[in-house]
Amino acid sequence: MVRLCVAAVLFGLLGISEKVQIENSFGNVTIRAEMSAGEIQWKATCPVRKITPEDVAYRKSPGEIVLVFRPADRAKIDLEITVPHTTQLRATTGSGDIFLTGLIAHAELKTETGGVSIATPWRLSRVKVASSKPPLELNAAATGDTKFDVAVANQLARAIDQVLSIDMFVFKPLCWKRATVLRRYLSSEGITSRILFGVRNDSSGGVAGHAWLESGGIPILESQPLDYVVTYTFPSNAPCTAELAIMSHEQK
DSSP states (O other): OEEEEEEEEEGGOOOOOEEEEEEESSSSEEEEESSSSSOEEOOOOOOSSSSOGGGGEEETTEEEEEEEETTTOOOOOOOEEEETTTOOEEESSSSSSSESSSSSSSSEEESSSSSSEEOGHHHHHEEEEESSSSOOOOOOOOOOOOOOOOOHHHHHHHHHHHHHOOOTTTTTOOOOHHHHHHHHHHHHTTTTOEEEEEEOOOOOOOOOEEEEEEEEESSOOOSSOOOOOOEEEEOOOOOOOOOOOOOOOOOO
């Protein structure tokens, strides 16, 4: 028996997530975690016959979904499921393999005689492995300098936005905070980036400021065109010459 626990470091700050529990006695389980708040979608297939209602036990309650596959004739039923990245997932198989792709808040993967395959940003994850016997193979991809990948960078950006967009009590979304945290996690993935600070005139006649991140000259996850005049770039050896406004507080 092999048991793996995968937890995304970044999502420790997120307290709201849906639980998904999967049991599949004779087939494979393929899990895809996506950076979205969409609904959980799943599809089951059997190579030898049609799937009947007796093969599947499905239960949904507030905050939890349970899927159990126990065909009486021991037919192989494979499950493909897509879940949001904030999901707390537990998947168990008998003889089938488990495949997990993407960054997920928490996943506990257990198989009796099958295999487990994980493709996730390793530097953003914590993995625990427990096995009743030595695994046939256990390896991890080598880490090093990573070329800029828009998909990877945007995936990390969306994950960080889930945390930094919380607007409650003293927690306010700030562009410079987002850029700083995002740069740190991109760096941990070997992706070089820089923070740009810029200003522009707004519609009311005042001055608006913004901080954003770019890598390879490409802005990362910016929904609006960036028509700011860049005043400073980090990291940079150049001095910051932008004039800073003096903020005062008057008591009434």
